[in-house]
Amino acid sequence: MKVAAIIILTISTVLSMSSRVSPIAAGDPSSVLIIRGARLIDGEGGPPLEGAVVVSRDGVIVNVFKEGAARIPEGRIIDARGATILPGLIDGHVHLGGSSGPRISAAELAGGRIDHDLAAYLFFGVTTIRSLGDAPRLAFGLKKLDAAGDGRAPHILASGPMLTALGGSPLAVGAKTAASSSLVAVELSNEAEARLKVRELIAAGADAIKVIYEEGPPSRRVPIISEAIFRAIVAEAHLGRVPVCVHTATCRGVQGAIHAGADGVEHGVVREPIDKDTIQLLVEHKIFYCPTLCVIEAPIRIAGGFKPATDALLSLTVLPAVWASINNPASVSSQAREHPRTLEARQRMLRQAAENLQQVYSAGVPISLGTDSGNEATFAGYSVHREMELLVQAGIPPMRVIQAATMTAARYCRIDSRAGSIRVGKQADLLIVDGNPLESISALRRIKLVVIAGKVVDREHLFDDER
Template identity: 40%
Template sequence: MIEPGERALALLKKRKRMLKLITICAVVAGLMLVGYRAADEKWSGGIDASRLLVIRGGRLIDGSGSPPLDNAVVVIVDGKIQSVFPEGKGRVPRGAKVIDAAGRTLMPGLIDTHVHLVIGSAGPTLSGQEYMLDRVLHDLRAYLYWGVTTIRSAGDMTDMILRLRDNERGGTIVGPHLLAVGPTITCEGGHPARFLPRPIAAEATRELKSREEVKPVVDALAAQKVDMIKVVYDGGSQWARFPKLRLDLLKAVIEEAHLNGLRVSVHTWILSDLKDAVRSGADGVEHGATDALDMEAIQLLRDRGVFYCPTLTVIESNARPLKDVDAVLAREDVRSTVSLVIRDGLAKHQGYAFDMKRDRDLMNYFSAAFKTCQQNVRLAFENGVKIVLGTDAGEPMVFHGLASHDELRLLVASGLSPMDAIVAGTRTAAEYLGGAKEFGTIEAGKRADILIVDGNPLDDIGSTKNIWQVIKDGGVVDRARLFNRNE
């Protein structure tokens, strides 16, 4: 009898063979981006950059965790929040454009701290179109459509993602604020390099074999101006085993990154690895543990101020039965903003994700892991650990933009209050990314990234999807013009 771990590895090897078919497409996409200078004029006008903007009359959830402010007035000048006050308690500049938000709720734009833009949520399927630049640009716009105004790429093809980031900052593409770790640092043959074709692995990972390689690798990434460093410290679990980075190399990477002023997030999957990562100086852990946290781990996370990014959405997605896929594809929110390329690929039920869903033992593993992860989130939060929103968007059925709202829902289902979940996806996420002085809350001096929704998310966290307006850098996003319906 083949054990579950062997079957999982066989499925992942099948994924590698399929990825070889699209390697050329991915490389071509990168080359396309090298020559990319500006977005099509059709999309470049999606933001109205008025100098003065006032939002008045709405209920304000400022992202700090403070009680909401009714009849709030938010004054925005040149893309920054100038002042926030109750109606009648401050001065509204003459000649400003005014948005009447009466009966609605204002909150900070959401922040997704864990996405992968080079993959598009389809599996992958046999189609290389998933990896083309048009799909990536579509998904960047999807983040804005769903009110996610800041994202962090947690591992992508390095040159491609850094150029995307720089183009967004230069205003030549439409999308959320983008931070990037560049490649994932792992060991030779480790996750994710083990499961990628060599040309993609060379761009998307750095495989360390010795202590002497650490400084050159980290210093080179610092010179490329990555925003953080991401390390995988994971040898797998009962469902699959693979090589794991040596502990001394993990410590060396973290030390070298900190010397370069870079924060480090560490991908872990089991409790013992999480503890090693925290003791080694990690600033945050991705996924955390899919086995039960103990109080030693909780104390380590809390006392050292380590951020915990549980990525519940991707684990729930892995546990979702095959029969649910078609129902998901029929949802209006999926049909309206998920790329046609991705939807078509998923409809074929092809790729390693669907092979896993046909394996009862693997499905049972992920179903149990998901329940444990929810319990871990509850225990960690109740004991003062800093929880942040991150989705692993780009993994199968974890849709760019839309998944951020799924993560809010799952955080609440795991025991956080709606207010606590919103803070996890705004202020705490900004703290994790090192940007809390610039964004993450609605207060004077911060970037004017604001989401206006119908309803009250404190009563129903699902209200965050009832989006009325999205504002990025003080400009109103024209959501109706973000997509070509043939994409």
């Protein structure tokens, strides 16, 4: 997938792309991929299958069996003995317009930055992403051209812009620039306006509707949408069979989202201890909970000296311009480094979010993985692995963390009929890693092979066009 030009102006985003790969003819043996001998983790929580064989044809899984139980067909065979095969990972909360720097600058956009980020997702085994809050032309343009299937970008789902109150977040606080905020969020003043906007987004191709329902910290309170507007958004979205994802930070926010009929909460409760009533509502209404711990932690890690030299993979997958911007004195990371109180506040929030997550998980609430990548120091692809490590540190077993990044995320995104697990009939999006992630979740970083739609990703040359 190649973004030929990206120009962000005050009122529009212009995007053009070209593809490189022609589809393989159906029935051609070259369209058959066989991965044999690996330990299989199916994404659904079932026991691992040792010595598994996974066969795909024309991008679809056609057989899964233990070696010796069936005949291996003609095709390309990959010996994966000693490795683990699992479904391609899903990041259910990204911002493609964000650079992972503190602001969207010309330098951060230079050099095909969006192309680079899309390739980075695949490099790290993330085969599906869901954009939750991007300019419509960017999000839906990339989504439409995702079908090019050139092996350089993941499958893309998108919500389009976030829906918020007049004067609400992120327009009032937290927007990187006035220009970007006017593209990624829409203010709503009444129910009719809300219903019309939801219909427009669904007609444009929205796979979800993103709502902001946070008043902000006590020092910077902002308006939130009324209950009537919220219910109108949800009702219209559900008429279009589209889930509603809600940005929250407090118990009040989560409860409001549930009472309005939302399907999932992004971030959950991070500003205070979660209470029993909120947990009970989450359980009763089967709400998806996407904690995004890594976006809270990211500036803390940078303030502690984390940099490309700390992890060789970051030198390849994060552009130098983004690192330079993160080191800008105005960045959150720099503020955390220079001001102990800022750092302590961030650390408290991370601890609280992790403690709340442990309670939510223990109560049986479905946990879905998302990173909020595009925000500062929350890097495309890489952050999925860091999020999984943080989920394990919060007390979630590795098998359940893998489910959060595969089948549960697929259910939340409503793509579980085609993605999220290794089953016959699903698309052949696969990840092969060295070692056993059930023993150490960090084994998922040791990637041997990524497959998307039955095609092996050329990880070694993903970034060649930038050199």
